[in-house]
Amino acid sequence: MGERKRNIAVRFFGGAGNYTAVLEEFCHYVLTEDPDLEGALEWVKANTRATSDAGIADRLRFLESIGLLALEEAQVELTDRGIRWVAESDPEILFDALVENVHGFETLLEALLEGPQTDAELGDAIAADHPAFDWTDPSGPAQHRGWLQSLGYVERSAGLNSLTDSGERLARRIASRLPTLEPGTDYAQSELEAAFDTGFGSYIKGINPRTDDDGELAYIILKAREDGPYGDDLTGERFTYIGEGVPSKGDQQLTPANGALVNHAEGAVVPIYFFYQPADADRLRYEGLVDIVDAEYVADPGGERLVYRFTMERLEIEDPTEFEALADSVxxxxxxxxxxxxxxxxxxxxxxxxxxxxxxxxxxxxxxxxxxxxxxxxxxxxxxxxxxxxxxxxxxxxxxxxxxxxxxxxxxxxxxxxxxxxxxxxxxxxxxxxxxxxxxxxxxxxxxxxxxxxxxxxxxxxxxxxxxxxxxxxxxxxxxxxxxxxxxxxxxxxxx
Incomplete structure (x- = not known):
């Protein structure tokens, strides 16, 4: 990969909207034929209208800079990321490679959430978001748009660019700044802090309400511990979760953390990420998104104090923006x-x-x-x-x-x-x-x-x-x- 992110993407062969089809054929060739650089150049000339070795090499170097190819005179290879993209045909793998190495792709998608726009308008949005850019090449925004077309996120008609359904879902997820985590995966605290772009202090507490830049509740991170003091019943599609406040402090109080869950049960609609921490592990296992269907203030099983008891329901939804879109549709x-x-x-x-x-x-x-x-x-x-x-x-x-x-x-x-x-x-x-x-x-x-x-x-x-x-x-x-x-x-x- 390059040492720093690029401002402008480099187009590939096949025309805007068709880059990935040609790229996939080229990657299959690299995987099966194990070519040297000269062989790769000849394949491109034989299968596209390209004729310039220098122009072809420039586009291959772009693929190297975003982590898909490894280029040597004697050997052209796919990286692990390149192999995964070919094997899984998942456009987000290639999108992530572009985002990590080229400025402006996320800005472009967010701008299109406002409605159809021309290439020039998209260029203005990227320039406003990245004032250090020097758009000396007026075709720069079109390079971004061409890749997004090829990935199926953008469609173009009469000079206007619009989001496809999959592009809108991705754009909403980007705009929400919420990560999509993999259920059943164990995460270290540092990995979660990177994913959520936030800090949790010395450890992640049981109930973590997080707000956005306007101070509004954005999401909640919820953790249950195997050796915790509350006796949560975590089995089944529905389970109970006891609020914040250890037995030694008597009745649980309506703390900000408990209040966030009460408010969610009564009115707030934000994603709740649920984690489980085994007694002998530092890492947290992600259990998926959950919803709160009921909140009660009841005597604990021993009858010695009052606790907040929340009835949770597991959701078979991995993408938090799908949850938000369903909530908005109401x-x-x-x-x-x-x-x-x-x-x-x-x-x-x-x-x-x-x-x-x-x-x-x-x-x-x-x-x-x-x-x-x-x-x-x-x-x-x-x-x-x-x-x-x-x-x-x-x-x-x-x-x-x-x-x-x-x-x-x-x-x-x-x-x-x-x-x-x-x-x-x-x-x-x-x-x-x-x-x-x-x-x-x-x-x-x-x-x-x-x-x-x-x-x-x-x-x-x-x-x-x-x-x-x-x-x-x-x-x-x-x-x-x-x-x-x-x-x-x-x-x-x-x-x-």
């Missing part, structure tokens, strides 16, 4: 991939169209559906400030959890969509009453009560007739009339 709309880009909440009514009542659940795996369902509950409760939309109550338990539930307006059992506009935050009583058909809501957000004075409970609910709902400040998070009308129709209320 607010921003359903898409085939869970991405938040296709169907926004504002599009539900800004153009006069009606949103669909149901989602095509076949588009999501079981894990993706669990993530969306959990996120739906958290997003809805957060949108309503954890208060009942009907009575305004917000009862809090000693654990700091709130007696508020997220209700689907058009029911989940009928495949009602996991979107905030199909949700209401309700206390347990009014959630039951809404689902049972005692209560409904008009299009102008007033409470309707079923006209059943012969039934017990009517007098209690009748007092709510005509009351206005407590709603989110953002109009795009308020119930959509389509869902409200469908609920009224299901329970026999007259049109409103």
């Amino acid at each position: 607010v921003d709309g359903d898409t085939e991939t869970g991405s938040a880009s296709a169907e926004s909440e504002t599009s539900d009514d800004s153009d006069g169209s009606e949103p669909p009542l149901t989602a095509d659940e076949e588009e999501f795996t079981a894990t993706q559906r669990r993530v969306r369902s959990s996120t739906f509950a958290k997003r809805v409760k957060t949108a309503y400030g954890r208060r009942c939309a009907i009575c305004g109550a917000s009862r809090e338990s000693p654990a700091g959890t709130v007696d508020i539930e997220a209700a689907h307006i058009y029911p989940k059992k009928e495949n009602g969509r996991d979107t905030v506009r199909n949700g209401l935050a309700l206390c347990r009583l009014h959630h039951w009453a809404f689902d049972a058909g005692w209560l409904a809501v008009t299009d102008d957000y007033r409470v309707l009560v079923a006209d059943r004075p012969d039934l017990e409970g009517y007098e209690e609910f009748a007092r709510l007739e005509g009351e206005e709902l407590t709603l989110p400040a953002a109009e795009v998070k308020r119930p959509h009339a389509t869902f409200l009308a469908a609920h009224r129709e299901r329970h026999g209320f007259e049109s409103s």
Whole structure:
């Protein structure tokens, strides 16, 4: 590899969008024929339109500088990275080689998250991110774009460059600054500090909430120890995790660490990386991403103190940006991939169209559906400030959890969509009453009560007739009339 990163990539043969196809053929030739440098030059001239030895050698030296080739007069060889790329056909292997040795590739992908751009605009983005660059070659950005096209991350039409689906996933992961770790792999603390670009002090604590540059919670690192003092039950798809606070200090308190997990159970939606440390090891085994489905403040098994007990669910998702995209889709709309880009909440009514009542659940795996369902509950409760939309109550338990539930307006059992506009935050009583058909809501957000004075409970609910709902400040998070009308129709209320 080169001693320092390059500013400009060197194109390969085959034209932009086809570099990797020609490169793969060349690498197979190197692997099978074991050529010298002259033989490699002759292969390129015989299989491409290249004729200049100097030009060919320049492009081969670029492959050497990014760690794919080892060039000697008497021998041209693939490096271990080059062999792995050919064997696995994984575009990220080649992308990582480019990123490690050439500036600007990550900048280009992040810039395209804002929408289609020309090569010149991409050059401006790279120059702004790397002010030391001297773009003396106006084709420089096109070299970057040509490689990304060839890797399948960028597509080009009418002079504009856009992200493909795989390119958007990669760009979102880069923008999130969150690493993708390998479940079942053991990591040293130094390796995790490098991956997360953060320090953990003398050791990694059990609960590690980490914030972004704006002070917002970005992710949580969670660790369980085999010889830990809490007696966590870590078996199964769902498991329990005891919060921070050793037995000698009595009842556990709502520390910032415990509070981060409580808030995640109630509203925050960020990736949680879960690790396990065997008693006889310094390295931590990565168990994968998890979600918090419940938080309780209960007596410990011995009954001698109160502890925070969190119910965790393992997620079969390796990429944290997939988790974030699924979470965003609950607010921003359903898409085939869970991405938040296709169907926004504002599009539900800004153009006069009606949103669909149901989602095509076949588009999501079981894990993706669990993530969306959990996120739906958290997003809805957060949108309503954890208060009942009907009575305004917000009862809090000693654990700091709130007696508020997220209700689907058009029911989940009928495949009602996991979107905030199909949700209401309700206390347990009014959630039951809404689902049972005692209560409904008009299009102008007033409470309707079923006209059943012969039934017990009517007098209690009748007092709510005509009351206005407590709603989110953002109009795009308020119930959509389509869902409200469908609920009224299901329970026999007259049109409103």
